[in-house]
Amino acid sequence: MKKLLMTMQLAAVLLTACTSNNDMEQQIDELYNSMTQEERIAQLCSMYMDDLFDDEGQLDTTKCRQLIPNGMGHFSQYASQKPREPEDLRNRVAQLQTWLKEKTPHGIPALFHEEVLSGINTRGATIYPQQIGQACSFNPELAELKTQQTATAMRKMGGILSLSPMVDVCRTPSFNRLEESYGEDGYLSAVMGTAFVMGLQQGDLKKGVGACSKHYLGYGGGGNASEKELMEEILMPHETMIRWAGSKAVMPGYHAMNGKAVTCVADSTILQDILRNYLGFDGMVVSDYTAIDQIPGMDSPIEKAAAAINAGNDVDFPHGDNYKHLQAGLDQGLVKPEAFERAVKDVLRYKYRAGMMDKDAYLYSTEPIVLDTPEERQTAYDIATQSVVLLRNDGTLPLDEGKSPEKVFITGPNANTMWAMCGDYSFPAMSYFWKKVTEDLDHPHVVTLLEGMKDRKPSHMTITYSRGCDWTDTIETDFKKGGDIRAWEYDILHRKVDAGEKADKQEALRMAKEADVIIACMGENVMLCGENRDRQGLRLPGQQEQYVNDLLKTGKPVILVVFGGRAQVVGDLAERCSAFVQAWYPGEEGGHAVADILYGYVAPSAKLSVSYPNTEVYEPLCYNYSAEQDPRVQWPFGFGMTYTTFEYSNLKIEKESATDGDGVTLSFQVKNTGEMDADEIAQIYLSPTSNDQPLRPIQLQGFARVSLKHGETKTVTAKLHAEQFGYYDQRQWHIDPGTFVVKIGASSADIRLKEQVTLTGKPVKKPLREYYFSNIRIN
DSSP, X not given: OXXXXXXXXXXXXXXXXXXXXXXXXXXXXXXXXXXXXHHHHHTTOEEOGGGGBOTTSOBOHHHHHHHOTTOOSXXXXXTSSSOOOHHHHHHHHHHHHHHHHHHSTTOOOOEEEEOOBTBOSSTTSOOOOOHHHHHTTTOHHHHHHHHHHHHHHXXXXXXXXXXXXXXXXXXXXTOXXXXXXXXXXXXXXXXXXXXXXXXXXXXXXXXXXXXXXXEETTTTTTTTOOHHHIIIIXXXXXXXXXXXXXXXXXXXXXXXXXXXXXXXXXXXXXXXXXXXXXXXXXXXXXXXXXXXGGOTTOOSHHHXXXXXXXXXXXXXXXXXXXXXXXXXXXXXXXXXXXXXXXXHHHHHHHHHHTTTTSTTOOOSOOSOOOOSOHHHHHXXXXXXXXXOEEXXXXXXXXXXXXXXXXXXXXXXXXXXXXXXTOOTTSHHHHHHHHHOOOSSOOSSOOOOHHHHHHHHOOTTOEEEEEOOSOSOSSOOOEEOOOSOGGGGOHHHHSOOOOOSSOOOHHHHHHHHHTOSEEEEEEEOOTTTSBTTEEOSOSBOSTTHHHHHHHHHTTTSOEEEEEESSSOOBOTHHHHHSSEXXXXXXXXXXXXXXXXXXXXXXXOOOOOOSSOEESSOOOSOOOGGGOSSOOTTEEEOTTOOBOSSOEEEEEEEEXXXXXXXXXXXXXXXXXXXOSSSOEEEEEEEEEEESSTTSOSOSSEEEEEEEEEEOTTOEEEEEEEEOGGGGOEEETTEEEEOOEEEEEEEEEETTEEEEEEEEEEESSOEEESSOSOOXXXXXXX
């Protein structure tokens, strides 16, 4: 964590110096003034690269002269349109960039963008675990390594901008895109999102890939939050990505804030007042795909374009269908000239920052490109092992030789399928959902749990398998308008995944009776959770719950392993199973990772990044709403079991600090008191001591991932900055004197140590926080 914070601070200094470069601003002004209106408008639009190439992969220059004579600002999802080899993609980018530089009036290269949520959204690229699982690792160093690997490969292929990460603080357990987020906590989301940016941008936009924080602001459960919650917590990940990590692109969400008549892409309060005026953002704002089309109460593209650009949105994705009419909007007096100039200059500024206007611009690589390297697969595996949460265990796990289960029966719809591993915005999922591709998607190879269990099994063990039941018997996907208009097509939403294998329940139950242990692999798939996809409830889909009950009737120990993009309500089913594992979507190496945890080769270490409900919840839910655990929660935020035990002790803390001082230093010890090496995620929370203090009843303010051999003790030292005791009010950050409780816990509901600390002095007001994260040292 300390290394990450130092890197953030260095990058922030460097990028701030870049943005204040007067020479760059002068060059932007001169370029803007020399451009025609047609060229300026082109910089605010986008299109798909494939529309300009023939079937042999050659650039059709006739189409270029017809469609992009004045250049083009952006190319949408350039790497995922069709399955292509990375060097083929690079060669197409090279042809297009060369044509733009040589054949358009000012030779301005285009920004090629792609989704990189769990790796590059292209065939053959590493599929890392989905973000909701990675958040459970509480490991920003691995998050940074993942995107560093992603950026290196993507930049070679000509990609300069990503439309990732999603840092919505998602507090509605039923939200169908919760899987893309880092969960319900603003602090954890900010740490992980900022690490994502640091790795992706690599401290230099001229070499790395630019990040884009989305969906600004409050998508997934925060859009109706109070101003205080919005500004303190929901905004925090965007704020740290922008102010600490130097992110220079933002994407507004499809939603509307607090019942407003306009959606975020046309909401000047969040795009101008908060983003530019309050946070000081000077980057580029890009629309989500078809978001401008969906601005309510407007019929014509001219009106929609004017509403978006006047409010602060710069670019129209994916086609520029509305911004093509900007000139008409200017002529009719609907588009403000100053808003138009701002938008064009924001795009040009981004291109200067990315080095695209330099003589030696790095637009793509000429060297061979290899995707899914051994190093990348190792990172995917490491993240997966740290993402899987053990929520219940009666001692059945691990399946090591000491327990001697000779016959293990594996069953369920998610036991032998890539769809247990691949979350939304991975190439297989995007190809399946959007393009209805069902064949030849296993690139790179995705290890199923059945495969992983067989690969890793002890020599004495026999593994049998029968599917037993399907995900659903009927089409369960719940169609709702919203999000990308392209998904509203009937044939896209009204289908269910064909597993390609028979589910024979009677055969499976016969095999289950002959086993020593049953592993039941349940949960969601690509059609049951994701953008535009939902289902009728949060209990296990279809007949899965009944099937698990039938397995339990055999009297054999049942290990329930659930895959999916959100917590699924299992209630007493988990209590009746011998163990319950929440595996999320663990990526291409998920089969090996989950198997290694079940066998005990790796101790589980993940902790929940969301409150896990025991009933269906369709409204915001968060651990920090109350000091007492919500009765609707089965397992609290920060909870996770392992195969050993930990003891916390010896809390030492500075009892007083000034409101205008450096903050509070504390230390405590964690000891592994069990028999197995493991990691513990120690969490630092802050609570008020009286109801009149304007703070959350409990709030995460730091964490440490501590690796301990059995019997080993380590000391965690943390510094909590004065700002972390503060609160937002009326566009300022306030730090008041008072007494607070610092809590050290194994989860938000399992506090092991606590001590009071007092801030003294006069109240302090600051326009913005200077520090967001605690400094952590482990020795």
